[in-house]
Amino acid sequence: MNKTRTSGRTIGGLRTLSLQAPAVSLLFLWMIVPLAMTVWFSLQRYNLLMPGMTGFAGLENYEYLFTDPALWSAMGTTLLMVGWVLVITVVGGTLLAVLFQQEFFGQGIARVLAISPFFVMPTVSALVWKNMMMHPANGVLSWVAELFGLPAVDWFSSLPLTSIIIIVAWQWLPFALLILLTAMQSLDEDQVEAARMDGAGPIAIFFFITLPHLKRAISVVIMIEMIFLLTIFAEIFVTTSGGPGLATTNLAYLIYIRALLDFDVGMASAGGVVAIILANIVAIFLVRMVAKNLES
Amino acid sequence: MTTARTPSVASAPPAKRSALTEALLNRRLWLGVLGWSVALVIFFPIFWMVLTGFKTEAEAIAEPSLIFSPTLDSYAEVQSRAGYAKFAINSVVVAFGSTLLALVIAIPAAYSMAFLPTRRTKGTLLWMLSTKMLPPVGVLVPIYLLFRDVGLLDTRTGLIIVYTLMNLPIVVWMLYTFFKDMPKDILEAGRMDGAGTVQEVLYLLLPLTLPGIASTGLLSVILSWNEAFWSLNLTSSQAAPLTAYIASFSSPEGLFWAKLSAASTMAIAPILVFGWLTQKQMVRGLTFGAVK
Numbered sequence: 001m002n003k004t005r006t007s008g009r010t011i012g013g014l015r016t017l018s019l020q021a022p023a024v025s026l027l028f029l030w031m032i033v034p035l036a037m038t039v040w041f042s043l044q045r046y047n048l049l050m051p052g053m054t055g056f057a058g059l060e061n062y063e064y065l066f067t068d069p070a071l072w073s074a075m076g077t078t079l080l081m082v083g084w085v086l087v088i089t090v091v092g093g094t095l096l097a098v099l100f101q102q103e104f105f106g107q108g109i110a111r112v113l114a115i116s117p118f119f120v121m122p123t124v125s126a127l128v129w130k131n132m133m134m135h136p137a138n139g140v141l142s143w144v145a146e147l148f149g150l151p152a153v154d155w156f157s158s159l160p161l162t163s164i165i166i167i168v169a170w171q172w173l174p175f176a177l178l179i180l181l182t183a184m185q186s187l188d189e190d191q192v193e194a195a196r197m198d199g200a201g202p203i204a205i206f207f208f209i210t211l212p213h214l215k216r217a218i219s220v221v222i223m224i225e226m227i228f229l230l231t232i233f234a235e236i237f238v239t240t241s242g243g244p245g246l247a248t249t250n251l252a253y254l255i256y257i258r259a260l261l262d263f264d265v266g267m268a269s270a271g272g273v274v275a276i277i278l279a280n281i282v283a284i285f286l287v288r289m290v291a292k293n294l295e296s
Numbered sequence: 297m298t299t300a301r302t303p304s305v306a307s308a309p310p311a312k313r314s315a316l317t318e319a320l321l322n323r324r325l326w327l328g329v330l331g332w333s334v335a336l337v338i339f340f341p342i343f344w345m346v347l348t349g350f351k352t353e354a355e356a357i358a359e360p361s362l363i364f365s366p367t368l369d370s371y372a373e374v375q376s377r378a379g380y381a382k383f384a385i386n387s388v389v390v391a392f393g394s395t396l397l398a399l400v401i402a403i404p405a406a407y408s409m410a411f412l413p414t415r416r417t418k419g420t421l422l423w424m425l426s427t428k429m430l431p432p433v434g435v436l437v438p439i440y441l442l443f444r445d446v447g448l449l450d451t452r453t454g455l456i457i458v459y460t461l462m463n464l465p466i467v468v469w470m471l472y473t474f475f476k477d478m479p480k481d482i483l484e485a486g487r488m489d490g491a492g493t494v495q496e497v498l499y500l501l502l503p504l505t506l507p508g509i510a511s512t513g514l515l516s517v518i519l520s521w522n523e524a525f526w527s528l529n530l531t532s533s534q535a536a537p538l539t540a541y542i543a544s545f546s547s548p549e550g551l552f553w554a555k556l557s558a559a560s561t562m563a564i565a566p567i568l569v570f571g572w573l574t575q576k577q578m579v580r581g582l583t584f585g586a587v588k
Contacts (some may be wrong), residue, residue: 037438119571233526283429
């Protein structure tokens with residue numbers, strides 16, 4: 001065995017290279033070309049509507065971007081969206097994971113139903129929520145409100161950001177549940193049993209055994225969700241188009257407006273660079289955590 | 297869980313046993329009620345959408361009701377008027393095309409990483425993961441302009457390229473973990489019998505890891521099928537997949553709830569089933585093996 005390994009490595013040097021070459025080179029191009037172009041464009045005067053106005057702009061685009069109130073509003077919206085969805089999905093996901101780990105009749109089917117929203121395409125879930133759940137006159141939510149004698153809510157005009165947060169949280173809660181349920185399965189049952197014998201109640205067990213056990217999985221959920229939630233797009237595109245005003249315009253949607261609606265390539269690229277930097281701050285932690293796992 | 301709890305019940309004094317069993321049954325009943333209520337609330341929008349697809353437009357927009365006579369009219373109309381099939385075919389071609397391409401590129405790479413690891417393998421794997429962290433909005437502008445200049449805007453080929461690269465890191469990671477789990481002795485034995493690399497991969501590795509490859513492929517299909525950012529920005533009429541088609545219902549003139557529901561139901565049904573089937577392996581792929 002040892003012999004084949006060494007020989008595998010010597011010949012392998014060449015073999016490894018040729019076998020990995022397509023994947024590595026394609027991914028390298030996919031990463032470096034658009035990245036370099038984004039940085040380059042962000043330093044250029046480049047508006048598709050004004051073909052005559054070109055040339056090096058220096059940090060002008062960034063200056064405009066950072067003095068534009070829309071950027072700060074979009075940043076605030078992005079943070080609110082990410083923050084609230086994270087709170088709802090992580091807290092909810094943890095509680096649901098504990099619930100669905102218990103044994104009850106038809107628990108497997110109930111579990112499958114609960115994780116389903118994650119597999120629904122974002123444009124579908126956004127439209128179903130907008131038209132059939134949150135419609136002010138004929139939506140299910142207003143019908144339920146009426147049952148309890150409450151006034152119907154015009155979700156998208158009076159609570160636009162809340163509405164988007166609800167839709168996105170509905171899609172990502174199952175993701176948190178799925179990951180945390182898997183992590184629950186490696187919880188040491190004997191330890192729980194021992195704690196119970198020692199008189200620990202369910203709440204103590206949850207805080208002193210379950211939660212510490214899930215710590216790692218929870219942080220993975222937070223990081224992965226953050227990377228996706230920072231660039232939420234489709235849900236905004238099909239429901240509010242960023243409005244009313246800028247109420248639901250996050251960073252991703254602002255870049256889209258600048259690029260494909262205003263045709264301001266320079267400005268959109270500067271926004272893109274900001275988005276990349278934000279995502280990378282999160283990514284560093286995630287990659288580190290995965291790397292640690294790779295060693296063990 | 298049952299096995300862990302049963303001994304404590306059994307070891308209780310006989311007189312107390314029935315009370316304990318009853319408490320246990322009671323507990324299960326309540327857990328069942330709670331669990332099912334939560335599951336049904338979460339699933340409700342999907343259930344309601346499926347139901348609305350079988351209503352007429354008048355019933356769909358009326359007071360919410362469970363009582364109606366189901367009709368397939370909306371399904372028929374979505375196909376005959378809007379040409380649903382065209383978008384569905386785009387989705388199928390793009391999702392399966394990009395998955396196949398990603399598998400073809402990733403299998404050799406994952407093979408060499410799992411069976412011929414060098415000092416650089418770990419670094420390569422982590423670097424691949426980091427390419428996934430590049431937010432799509434960050435590179436929307438250059439990709440859009442590149443695609444416009446080479447004529448890839450609104451083509452299936454363009455979307456296949458983007459989705460292949462988007463999923464490649466996940467596909468390599470998942471295959472790598474499946475290949476690593478495979479006993480090395482079998483491959484060694486094959487090599488002893490004179491199998492070359494190609495035979496080794498084709499006749500030993502692929503058949504033995506087929507379930508893993510299949511679930512990796514399904515995850516890639518699911519991610520491509522549901523992808524909305526690139527499909528909305530890079531396609532318009534010709535290559536638009538279902539995500540973009542469904543989004544076209546968001547215009548005020550396009551508000552037909554029953555048809556939207558019928559089209560949506562058809563669009564999510566296969567993926568929902570794939571998701572149910574691969575939920576366990578999905579965790580591996582989505583967390584890059586960080587949660588087991």
